[in-house]
Amino acid sequence: MKIFVVGLGLMGASYAEKLTQKGHQVYGYDINPNYVKAAQEDGVILDNSNLSRLSSADVVILSLYPEHNVTFVKDHVHLFKKGAFITDISGVKQSVVHDIESVLREDLHYVSHHPMAGRAKEGYQHRDPDMFLNNHFLIIESERASLTDYELIEIIGKQLGFKTLTRISVSLHDQMIAYTSQLTHMIAVSLMLGYPSESHRFTGDSFRDLTRIANINEKLWTELFLSNQQDLLHAVDIFKKHLNDLEKAIKNNDQETLMNLLRSSREKRKDFENDPT
Amino acid sequence: MKIFVVGLGLMGASYAEKLTQKGHQVYGYDINPNYVKAAQEDGVILDNSNLSRLSSADVVILSLYPEHNVTFVKDHVHLFKKGAFITDISGVKQSVVHDIESVLREDLHYVSHHPMAGRAKEGYQHRDPDMFLNNHFLIIESERASLTDYELIEIIGKQLGFKTLTRISVSLHDQMIAYTSQLTHMIAVSLMLGYPSESHRFTGDSFRDLTRIANINEKLWTELFLSNQQDLLHAVDIFKKHLNDLEKAIKNNDQETLMNLLRSSREKRKDFENDPT
Numbered sequence: 001m002k003i004f005v006v007g008l009g010l011m012g013a014s015y016a017e018k019l020t021q022k023g024h025q026v027y028g029y030d031i032n033p034n035y036v037k038a039a040q041e042d043g044v045i046l047d048n049s050n051l052s053r054l055s056s057a058d059v060v061i062l063s064l065y066p067e068h069n070v071t072f073v074k075d076h077v078h079l080f081k082k083g084a085f086i087t088d089i090s091g092v093k094q095s096v097v098h099d100i101e102s103v104l105r106e107d108l109h110y111v112s113h114h115p116m117a118g119r120a121k122e123g124y125q126h127r128d129p130d131m132f133l134n135n136h137f138l139i140i141e142s143e144r145a146s147l148t149d150y151e152l153i154e155i156i157g158k159q160l161g162f163k164t165l166t167r168i169s170v171s172l173h174d175q176m177i178a179y180t181s182q183l184t185h186m187i188a189v190s191l192m193l194g195y196p197s198e199s200h201r202f203t204g205d206s207f208r209d210l211t212r213i214a215n216i217n218e219k220l221w222t223e224l225f226l227s228n229q230q231d232l233l234h235a236v237d238i239f240k241k242h243l244n245d246l247e248k249a250i251k252n253n254d255q256e257t258l259m260n261l262l263r264s265s266r267e268k269r270k271d272f273e274n275d276p277t
Numbered sequence: 278m279k280i281f282v283v284g285l286g287l288m289g290a291s292y293a294e295k296l297t298q299k300g301h302q303v304y305g306y307d308i309n310p311n312y313v314k315a316a317q318e319d320g321v322i323l324d325n326s327n328l329s330r331l332s333s334a335d336v337v338i339l340s341l342y343p344e345h346n347v348t349f350v351k352d353h354v355h356l357f358k359k360g361a362f363i364t365d366i367s368g369v370k371q372s373v374v375h376d377i378e379s380v381l382r383e384d385l386h387y388v389s390h391h392p393m394a395g396r397a398k399e400g401y402q403h404r405d406p407d408m409f410l411n412n413h414f415l416i417i418e419s420e421r422a423s424l425t426d427y428e429l430i431e432i433i434g435k436q437l438g439f440k441t442l443t444r445i446s447v448s449l450h451d452q453m454i455a456y457t458s459q460l461t462h463m464i465a466v467s468l469m470l471g472y473p474s475e476s477h478r479f480t481g482d483s484f485r486d487l488t489r490i491a492n493i494n495e496k497l498w499t500e501l502f503l504s505n506q507q508d509l510l511h512a513v514d515i516f517k518k519h520l521n522d523l524e525k526a527i528k529n530n531d532q533e534t535l536m537n538l539l540r541s542s543r544e545k546r547k548d549f550e551n552d553p554t
Binding site: 116117118135136138164166168173176177179180181183184185186187188189190191192193194195196197198199200201202203204205206207209210211212213214215216217218219221222225226229232233235236238239240241242243245246247250251253255258259261262263264265266268269270271272273275 | 393394395412413415441443445450453454456457458460461462463464465466467468469470471472473474475476477478479480481482483484486487488489490491492493494495496498499502503506509510512513515516517518519520522523524527528530532535536538539540541542543545546547548549550552
């Protein structure tokens with residue numbers, strides 16, 4: 001297939017490199033000309049990549065920040081090949097999917113997806129075509145999508161190397177991601193902001209693990225947080241409720257309640273580890 | 278040196294194995310006779326280890342839960358060799374150090390320490406003599422300790438392979454550990470307890486990293502939390518304050534404040550990574 005990857009940052013470049021390895025003709029574009037040059041030299045994308053190649057691409061993968069994916073489609077929809085298949089990797093879906101669908105031509109196919117994979121460091125130079133192994137690939141259900149459309153995005157997910165592929169509604173996606181991804185980033189940031197930092201010698205693995213993602217891309221995550229406001233605030237409430245339960249048990253010297261809460265946590269974490277998916 | 282390790286769980290067995298490798302005569306004891314037998318067979322401790330060897334040990338390392346370390350000293354203080362050096366690995370210090378010092382004979386030397394290292398899995402079978410590399414070793418200051426006492430515990434810390442050795446007051450220790458270790462465990466547990474667990478396919482690395490320590494030993498951590506109550510509740514307050522700031526900015530759609538908070542977090546995490554210690 002002729003695939004056009006829009007945005008050659010960490011994610012887009014990892015996609016492009018993996019799909020090139022899989023034998024596709026991969027073109028790529030980035031507003032940073034250095035990324036394009038490097039990607040061409042490294043064989044991540046084809047030598048003759050430029051924006052005009054968009055018109056011959058069977059598949060377009062939008063790997064920009066959520067709002068930029070929308071803007072890119074608005075500005076370039078007239079260039080897409082007739083009947084082309086469009087997808088995007090945005091980390092929140094409700095607003096993005098709605099906005100993209102509202103500007104697409106009728107002949108274009110579109111299924112959004114979310115690769116549940118990442119790295120603490122951004123940018124083309126940190127790309128890794130194998131970063132998707134052992135991770136989950138979420139496919140957003142849509143009235144617009146045909147069976148063939150789902151099959152095509154599933155082929156792409158498999159070729160990228162994802163462990164599981166799952167179809168999910170846009171609202172359930174945003175609700176779950178609020179808890180498992182956005183809340184975790186809020187927690188890491190809060191923990192880092194309150195860190196006394198008198199000496200790093202008072203830290204162990206647990207603090208390092210919990211704050212690794214506090215090295216956060218502030219533009220991307222401000223956008224992700226604000227575009228999933230209601231689900232995220234609900235996730236924060238759930239987390240705070242459990243933290244308050246623990247806090248109260250500690251305040252009251254309530255050994256039994258504390259022990260029960262910690263036991264539930266241990267059992268839940270074990271089930272999580274043992275899940276076969 | 279003749280070293281006697283009390284408790285052959287994850288930590289004690291890792292200590293014993295490493296110190297045996299360093300050429301010491303290491304005896305060990307555990308209430309679980311299977312641990313003692315296995316440790317003897319594996320060469321982790323000497324074949325002829327039994328409780329009576331306590332009387333010939335130059336160094337006694339207490340690797341039980343905090344309160345059990347205190348009880349062990351109370352019950353066996355009459356057996357310690359004259360002039361022996363005692364240390365313990367308890368994760369909280371204020372109460373333990375006070376209680377141990379109050380029952381020690383005058384001829385005995387005692388310096389408490391905290392190895393800032395761990396594993397998500399407990400027990401003899403998960404021991405790892407190299408688990409201390411790249412980690413921090415905290416030595417608790419005490420009026421009772423002489424320069425020679427500090428030097429001895431520093432030798433032990435170095436031989437175990439710790440990256441840094443730092444002397445710290447008992448109160449600063451408990452205050453810092455409340456934030457960097459106990460709070461992180463409370464957070465992981467709360468995040469796990471609130472997890473919707475509809476499908477693990479909606480999770481990525483961040484959720485897995487933040488909940489790894491939610492697989493918690495409920496007896497040990499109930500004791501650790503309750504014996505450092507005030508410092509821990511203060512740490513929770515600091516964390517919640519920052520979480521509330523983020524929450525408020527999201528609620529108010531306040532892009533600028535949110536961006537600034539995330540930027541501070543990123544910068545603080547980068548400083549943390551780049552710290553040479």
